[in-house]
Amino acid sequence: MSAYKFVLPLLALCSNALAAGPSLDLATVNDPALRDEVGRKASAAAVLRAQVLLERAHFSVGEIDAGYGSNTRKAILAWQTRMGLEATGRLDEASWAKLNEDVNPILASYTLTAQDVQGPFLKLPTDMMDKAKLEALGFESAAEALGEKFHASPKLLARLNPGKDLSLSGEVLIVPIVEPTQALAKAAKVVVDRSDSALTVLDADGVVMGYFPASTGSEHDPLPVGEWSIKGVAPNPEFFYSPELFWDADPTHAKAKIPPGPNNPVGVAWIDLSKEHYGIHGTPAPSRVGKTESHGCIRLTNWSAAALALVVGPGTPAILQE
Numbered sequence: 001m002s003a004y005k006f007v008l009p010l011l012a013l014c015s016n017a018l019a020a021g022p023s024l025d026l027a028t029v030n031d032p033a034l035r036d037e038v039g040r041k042a043s044a045a046a047v048l049r050a051q052v053l054l055e056r057a058h059f060s061v062g063e064i065d066a067g068y069g070s071n072t073r074k075a076i077l078a079w080q081t082r083m084g085l086e087a088t089g090r091l092d093e094a095s096w097a098k099l100n101e102d103v104n105p106i107l108a109s110y111t112l113t114a115q116d117v118q119g120p121f122l123k124l125p126t127d128m129m130d131k132a133k134l135e136a137l138g139f140e141s142a143a144e145a146l147g148e149k150f151h152a153s154p155k156l157l158a159r160l161n162p163g164k165d166l167s168l169s170g171e172v173l174i175v176p177i178v179e180p181t182q183a184l185a186k187a188a189k190v191v192v193d194r195s196d197s198a199l200t201v202l203d204a205d206g207v208v209m210g211y212f213p214a215s216t217g218s219e220h221d222p223l224p225v226g227e228w229s230i231k232g233v234a235p236n237p238e239f240f241y242s243p244e245l246f247w248d249a250d251p252t253h254a255k256a257k258i259p260p261g262p263n264n265p266v267g268v269a270w271i272d273l274s275k276e277h278y279g280i281h282g283t284p285a286p287s288r289v290g291k292t293e294s295h296g297c298i299r300l301t302n303w304s305a306a307a308l309a310l311v312v313g314p315g316t317p318a319i320l321q322e
Contacts, residue, residue, distance in 0.1 A: 022034060022036065022043045022044075022045040022046065023045065024044045024045050024048065024066060024159060024160065025045075025160075025174075026107045026108075026109070026160075026174050028045045029045050029048055029049050029106045029107050030105045030106050030107055032100050032103060034046055034049055035096065037090055037091055037092060037096075038050050038068060038072070038076065038090055038091040039068060039089075039090045040068055042068055044066040044067070045066075046091075047066050047067060047068050047072065048064070048066040048106070048156075048176070049106050050072070050076070050091055050099065051064045051065075051066070051072060051176075052064060052106045052107075052176045052177065052178060053099045053100065053102050053106070054072075054075050054076065054079055054099070055151055055176075055178050055180075056102060056104075056177075056178060056179065056180050056181050057079065057099075057102070057180070057181065058180060058184050058201075058209060058210035058211065058307075059075045059076075059078055059079040059082070059210070059211045060075060060151075060210075060211065060212045060213060060301070060304055061075045061213070062212075062213040062286060062287075062289045062290055062301055062304075063147070063151065063152065063153050063286045063287045063289070063301065064150075064151050064152040064153065064156060064176055064178070065152070065153040065155070065156050065287075066156055066159070070290065070291065071213045071289075071290045071291070073089040074089070074196060074197070074198060074213065074290075075211060075213070076088075076089050076090065076091060076095070077089045078196075078198070078200070078208065078211040079099070079211070080095055081208075082207070082208050082211075083095075083098055085098065102181055104177065104181070105177060106176065106177060107160070107174050107175065107176060107177065108174070108175060108177050109172050109173070109174060109175075110172070110173050110174075110175045111170060111171070111172050111173075112142075112166070112168060112169050112170060112171045112172075112173060113169060114169045116142065116145065116146065116149075116169070117142045117167050117168065117169050119138070119139075119142070120138065121138070121139055121140055121141050121142060121144075121145075122138070122140065123140055124137060124140055124263055127250070128241050128243075128249075128250070128253055128256060128258065129253060129254070129256060131256075131258050131259070132241070132256035132257060132258055132259070134259055135259055136259050136260060136261040137258070137259055137260065137261035137262070137263040137264045137284075138261045138262065138263065139262060139263065140263070141154075141167070142166050142167040143157065143158070143166045143167070145262075146166060146173075146175070147286075148262060148286070148302055148303065150175045150176050150178055151176065151178045151301070151303050152175070152176050152178075153287060154166075157173070157175065160173070160174045160175070161173045161174055178303075184201065184209060184210050184307055184310070184311050185203060185209055185311065186311050186312075187201045187202065187203075187209070187210075187308075187311045187312050187316055188202055188203050188204040188316075188317075189202045189206075189316065189317045189318075189319065190202070190230075190280075190308070190312060190316065190317070190318050190319070191318075191319045191320075191321065192214060192216055192223065192280075192298050192318070192319070192320045192321070193216075193321055193322075194216045194223045194225075194320075194321070194322050195322060197213060197214055197215065197216055197290040197291075198211060198212065198213055198214055198290070199211075199212045199214045199280065199298060199300065199304075199308070200212075201308065201311060210307070210308075210311075212300050212301070212304040212307075212308065213289050213290030213300075213301075213304075214280075214289065214290060214298050214299060214300055215283075215288070215289055215290060215291070215292055215298070215299040216298055216299075216320075223298075223320055223322070224275045224278055224320055225320050225321055225322055226275070226320055227317065227318075227319055227320075228273045228274045228275050228278075228317075228318045228319075228320060229273070229274045229314075229315055229316060229317055229318055230271055230272065230273060230274075230280075230312050230313065230314060230315065230316040230317075230318055231272040231273065231274055231314060232271075232272045232313075232314055233269065233270070233271050233272070233309045233312065233313065234269070234270040234271075234272070235268065235269055235306075235309060236260045236261075236268055236269075237260055237264070237266060237269070237270040237281075238257055238258060238259060238260050238264070239257075239258040239260075239264050239265045239266050239270075240255070240256075240257055240258075241253075241255060241256045241257070241258050241265075242255050243255070245277060262282075262284060262302055263284040264284070265283075265284070266279070266281035266282060266283075266297075267281055267282020267283050267284060267300075267302040267305055268282045268302045268305060268306055269281060269282050269302070269305040269306050269308070269309040271305070271308065271309055271312060273318055274318075278297055278298075279297050279298070280297065280298040280300065280305065280308065280318070281297060281298070281299060281300070281305055282299075282300060282301065282302035282304075282305035282306070283299045283300070283301065283302065283305075284302075286301040286302065286303075289301050289304075298320075
């Protein structure tokens with residue numbers, strides 16, 4: 001947290017801002033007095049506060065965007081169930097009070113470092129054969145890299161920082177503080193539920209410790225339902241592309257080794273399952289997680305895949321269900 005400079009919330013808001021609803025700024029979002037039942041008509045400030053608090057509690061909404069979408073609703077439901085509260089997908093008074101027991105600031109000022117903006121940032125090809133020719137599949141822009149770092153949509157970062165240059169070292173930005181309040185404990189089991197488009201991390205008593213939105217197969221490549229186990233974990237993996245395993249592969253493609261990086265097809269982590277050719281992994285497209293189909297594997301955001309990789313290992317049971 002030493003990289004952050006916290007700014008105390010301002011209590012005074014102009015009457016015009018109040019008339020239009022709470023502003024999406026540091027002072028408003030950081031104020032624990034902010035109260036707005038999170039739903040489709042909730043203010044962006046309330047939704048953003050809820051999303052960050054859920055992320056820090058290991059109940060991820062996926063990409064933080066200040067919008068009340070399906071991933072946010074399901075994360076609230078899962079968190080409410082875990083807390084023994086009425087599961088509505090909306091934050092009533094009791095749920096809001098419980099969530100706000102985390103009193104740390106939601107947003108903070110952050111000064112961009114030379115490392116944040118040094119790149120190299122390159123426009124990447126879409127064709128697998130062209131990707132195989134590269135040395136790495138890094139970020140395409142500083143904004144994309146910062147989005148991954150702060151688990152946030154680049155559009156949200158731009159909205160929080162109007163007029164700021166996200167590629168300039170020394171620029172001071174407002175960013176979400178997403179570090180968890182406590183580390184995620186080792187998993188006794190993971191469960192992937194296609195009906196919920198989610199992966200849950202359970203302890204030995206079956207208590208849900210973590211919840212991550214997930215893309216879980218498709219009509220062409222259904223989720224391999226069954227009781228499997230984790231064989232191993234590979235951080236920052238290469239991807240061994242075999243076109244015969246993909247129904248929609250270009251017929252001119254050949255087998256290829258795709259270099260590592262956050263824009264690798266499996267992102268920053270590969271968690272191998274005992275079901276051949278299947279695994280749990282990251283993705284270069286975090287905004288689509290839990291909302292689009294996959295080629296049968298379980299796709300998480302890069303930051304969720306990295307967090308999961310730290311708490312599972314060879315032999316961890318992995319239950320895949322409809």
